Amino acid sequence: MKIDWDVKTIEDSLFLIPLLPLLGAAALGLFGRRLRRPDVHLIACGTVATAGLLVALILLPMAFPVLFASGPVVSIGSTLGTWFSAGGISVAASLFVDHLNAVLALVVSGVGLLIHVYSIEYMAEEKDYARYFAYLNLFVGFMLLLVLANDLVLMFVGWEGVGLCSYLLIGFWYDDDAKALAGRKAFVVNRVGDFGFLLGIFTLLALFGTTSIQPLGTGGDSLAGAVRAFGPGRLGAVVSSGPLAALGLTYGHAITLACLFLFLGAAGKSAQFPLYVWLPDAMAGPTPVSALIHAATMVTAGVYLLARLSFLFALSTTAMAMVAAVGAFTALFAALLACAQNDLKKVLAYSTVSQLGFMVLAAGVGAWWQAVFHLVTHAFFKACLFLGAGSVILACHHQQDIRKLGGLRRRMKSTSATFLIATLAITGVAPLSGFFSKDAILHFAHAAAPAGPAGVAHLAWIVGTLAALGTAFYMFRLYFLVFEGEPRSEQAAHATERGLAVTIPLWILGALSVVAVVWGWPWAPFAMTTRSGLREPLFQNFTSPVFGLANRILGVDPAAAHQGLLGAMALALAVAWAGLGAAWWLYRRGGIAKLAPLFERRPVRWIHALVAHKFYVDEVFHFALVLPLRAVATLAFHLVDRRAIDGFLVHGPARVTGWAGRALRYLQNGDLQRYAAVMAIGAVVTVAFVLSVGKDLFQLFGGN
Amino acid sequence: MPSLPSPSLLTLAATFAPGVILEHYLLLAAILFAIGMLGVVTRRNALTMFMSIELMLNAANLTFLAFARVHADLSGHVTAILVMAVAAAEAAVGLAIVIALQRVRGTTNVDEVRTLKL
Amino acid sequence: MSSFLASLTLEHWLFYPLALLTIAGALGVVLARNPLYGALSLISTFFFLAAIFILAGAHFVGILQIIVYAGAIMVLFLMAIMLLALDAKALGRRRVTLFKLVGGLFSVGLVGLALSFLGLRQGARGPIMWIRIPYQKLPEGFGSVAAVGDLLFREHLLQLEAVSLLLLVAIVGAVAVAKGKI
Known part of the structure; x- marks a missing residue:
């Protein structure tokens, strides 16, 4: 029996998906102070849940086409109309859903809902809870807009919107200067990336004359359509029309340029080196916010952008190599930094940067579905880790220093169990989800990377494997320090588990980190066997319509992608267990004490200091960027603002008016007849003027 | 239109107009207006100035009526009537001010009142 | 010459004398030292103007001119003059200032402008523009x-x-x- 229901029927209500949370945000923002707490919760969770339900309704026929009479659905879209058009540019307010962003939208609304529920408990003692939930809803709305937009300009709206919400939520406790500053830093660093994104949009606009991603319904211009129509020899041709014609670029160069700009945007949002600096500071916000925005969803927007425009990046070997290199470097760099952090949330923050590095690496070597799959699994286990961290922070009265925690396993059973599951998942211990997502990326980079100079992919593989080792080490270091051993502070000794609103989301996310295995496991039940006899993981099969174009351009050999799969799995397991073992020996068996003398030795001490100080990147930025900018700003303040604007433009007219008044005062003597005489003279002169040239004017305006 | 080299504009005008030509009405209006303006500028008595203003308003009325006649359009007449009403209003308020001026300042000569306030 | 005289209508015969009388009355307003004489002069001016209005076909407006202007408004003026009871001392002496002189000259210049514009003084640019407006035939009433x-x-x-x-x-x-x- 098949379900006789056509997904196209909800095409017209597609816009409701981002609109509902936005409406919720508006309601909470405007009337939140007058609402009772349960009503606020109901509005906040209800709108997100409804949006999630709508997404699920669309996703069902996509995931299980067998059950539906309508057959497989590739994508649905709807256009509300033209948002604006100027000159030859026309931007449509159009949304669309395909296999890629349906999954992401579900993750956003699903994880978003869990975190909303979790926040009810976490923010229970917060007075300004309505504002908090308004921001959170606003975020979910903008994130859904970002994910569902079928136009880069519309996507940019969501992109800026989530950046705004990130800023608002990081600085949620704005009366704390440090937190407000962290929010500002996140905003300013993100501006750099956003600027790149904008330049990328402009370049694409100049090149293709459209910013629409997929052709919808009647067709029209779109980037995917333009790339599909691209002949093989076209990349070498010189751009001869449009605004870029004057530059004498070839199409290949122009696309590389656009991709690099877009990647700059992605790097800003997804915290890639060197624009990652804002993410660790963003931990100043409430912990559920860190889980939702700075781990699960917003920071993955950059990866989504890369996956969304995969067909475009596939055209540019240089851009792909750049993406892969930056991703690999970020993964290793952040993993190293995470090893030397002592703040619970900071470790997780660097871990997020590192995992985002993996995703970007994947996008750079052409492992599109692996990148998105890792994005999804990462959303589950990292959200779980952050919520677990939030639970610990709540239980230990905001004690976040892992050196002062410990022994929480016995006191917080749910938290520690789910934290362990998530840790195992992120580490890549089989058979949890991280094993099939992260290690699938590394395997693909090693075995089948067709993009770019082969050296980059292989280098990415080596660096990525090292980063995976680091991941295993720092995650278990964190786990052992926080949950095992004896409590090292008063707060840790008296920690107690919170209520169901905390533990239920934890267990759901923990379970999802396990269950997600099914989608990435080549031998899982329901996994497809391709015509050439290869086992295709569910997720790969599911997203294949989205990445078909990019894979065709890259020329990925599916058979090569399967070579050495077992060997890669063995290596991944070995790396995971090695990291686990090292952490166990150091932090569980007292290895750190035995190594203490080694840390006294000079080069080791230096290296440790270097890592512990995060390679002084913040300091470099401070001296190289912040101080010069501040100097320029001071100069501008004294010279431009004080002198030019205040002195000349503001006081200048006042002074001139004063002088003029003093000078003209003598004309204004109150003698009525003098005024009358002046008026008469003026009138006569005017009449004389009109009469002398009036005829010419008369003829000028068409008189005879 | 033929070129107009005629020695006598008056006779020429007669071929266009069945009566006095428009220019002469306008010229009369201009002269009246100029006289009124002369009065406003040179006479220092507020009452005389007001009467001069009335002269100027009448000059304007004359042009309206002259054009109304040329175009055979009564709108000019309506405007003239409205101008009369406005002149009446202006005279009423203006004379009240002159009387107030006389009471407060003891003079109706405008050049003796130059502080821009009563 | 006889053809010229023959072309003159009643309107011509009445207009020019009335115009001269009007101008004389107007000058009387401006030149009379006592506002009372000025007001009387103005009343006569209004009467002559009313006649000219009627000549121009504006019968109703001409009547209104007499009723409203020469009647109501001028009575208002006379009442004001009576209330103020101006004597020679109150009127003061004539004063000539630079502004009065220049303003007066410009006012007189206006007449020159009008003359030049109306084509009565034929210069190189004499725009005989208005004369080209053909007189519309006046409807009944x-x-x-x-x-x-x-x-x-x-x-x-x-x-x-x-x-x-x-x-x-x-x-x-x-x-x-x-x-x-x-």
Whole structure:
């Protein structure tokens, strides 16, 4: 029996998906102070849940086409109309859903809902809870807009919107200067990336004359359509029309340029080196916010952008190599930094940067579905880790220093169990989800990377494997320090588990980190066997319509992608267990004490200091960027603002008016007849003027 | 239109107009207006100035009526009537001010009142 | 010459004498030292003007000119003059200032401008523009009370009501200004 229901029927209500949370945000923002707490919760969770339900309704026929009479659905879209058009540019307010962003939208609304529920408990003692939930809803709305937009300009709206919400939520406790500053830093660093994104949009606009991603319904211009129509020899041709014609670029160069700009945007949002600096500071916000925005969803927007425009990046070997290199470097760099952090949330923050590095690496070597799959699994286990961290922070009265925690396993059973599951998942211990997502990326980079100079992919593989080792080490270091051993502070000794609103989301996310295995496991039940006899993981099969174009351009050999799969799995397991073992020996068996003398030795001490100080990147930025900018700003303040604007433009007219008044005062003597005489003279002169040239004017305006 | 080299504009005008030509009405209006303006500028008595203003308003009325006649359009007449009403209003308020001026300042000569306030 | 005389109509015969009388009356207003004589002169001017209005076909407006201007408004002026009871001392001596001189010269210059413009003084640029406007034939009853009233109440009702409101405000304002302390 098949379900006789056509997904196209909800095409017209597609816009409701981002609109509902936005409406919720508006309601909470405007009337939140007058609402009772349960009503606020109901509005906040209800709108997100409804949006999630709508997404699920669309996703069902996509995931299980067998059950539906309508057959497989590739994508649905709807256009509300033209948002604006100027000159030859026309931007449509159009949304669309395909296999890629349906999954992401579900993750956003699903994880978003869990975190909303979790926040009810976490923010229970917060007075300004309505504002908090308004921001959170606003975020979910903008994130859904970002994910569902079928136009880069519309996507940019969501992109800026989530950046705004990130800023608002990081600085949620704005009366704390440090937190407000962290929010500002996140905003300013993100501006750099956003600027790149904008330049990328402009370049694409100049090149293709459209910013629409997929052709919808009647067709029209779109980037995917333009790339599909691209002949093989076209990349070498010189751009001869449009605004870029004057530059004498070839199409290949122009696309590389656009991709690099877009990647700059992605790097800003997804915290890639060197624009990652804002993410660790963003931990100043409430912990559920860190889980939702700075781990699960917003920071993955950059990866989504890369996956969304995969067909475009596939055209540019240089851009792909750049993406892969930056991703690999970020993964290793952040993993190293995470090893030397002592703040619970900071470790997780660097871990997020590192995992985002993996995703970007994947996008750079052409492992599109692996990148998105890792994005999804990462959303589950990292959200779980952050919520677990939030639970610990709540239980230990905001004690976040892992050196002062410990022994929480016995006191917080749910938290520690789910934290362990998530840790195992992120580490890549089989058979949890991280094993099939992260290690699938590394395997693909090693075995089948067709993009770019082969050296980059292989280098990415080596660096990525090292980063995976680091991941295993720092995650278990964190786990052992926080949950095992004896409590090292008063707060840790008296920690107690919170209520169901905390533990239920934890267990759901923990379970999802396990269950997600099914989608990435080549031998899982329901996994497809391709015509050439290869086992295709569910997720790969599911997203294949989205990445078909990019894979065709890259020329990925599916058979090569399967070579050495077992060997890669063995290596991944070995790396995971090695990291686990090292952490166990150091932090569980007292290895750190035995190594203490080694840390006294000079080069080791230096290296440790270097890592512990995060390679002084913040300091470099401070001296190289912040101080010069501040100097320029001071100069501008004294010279431009004080002198030019205040002195000349503001006081200048006042002074001139004063002088003029003093000078003209003598004309204004109150003698009525003098005024009358002046008026008469003026009138006569005017009449004389009109009469002398009036005829010419008369003829000028068409008189005879 | 033929070129107009005629020695006598008056006779020429007669071929266009069945009566006095428009220019002469306008010229009369201009002269009246100029006289009124002369009065406003040179006479220092507020009452005389007001009467001069009335002269100027009448000059304007004359042009309206002259054009109304040329175009055979009564709108000019309506405007003239409205101008009369406005002149009446202006005279009423203006004379009240002159009387107030006389009471407060003891003079109706405008050049003796130059502080821009009563 | 006889053809010229033959071309003259009654309007010509009446217009030019009346125009001269009007100008004389107007000059009387401006030149009379005592406002009382000026006002009387103005009344005569208004009468002559009313005659000219009627010559130009504006019968109703001409009558109004006599009733409203020469009647109501001028009576108002005479009442004011009477109230003020101006004597030679109050009027003061004539004063000549630079501004009066220049303003007066310009006022007289206006007549010159009008002359040059109306083509009576044929210069190189003498634009004989208006004369090209052909006289429309006047319809029956042009300028009569019925015709003007019809237009006034049919098409210009709003303006009429606005002006009536203005008159009301002026009445109240006049009372307030003349009576109240300022």
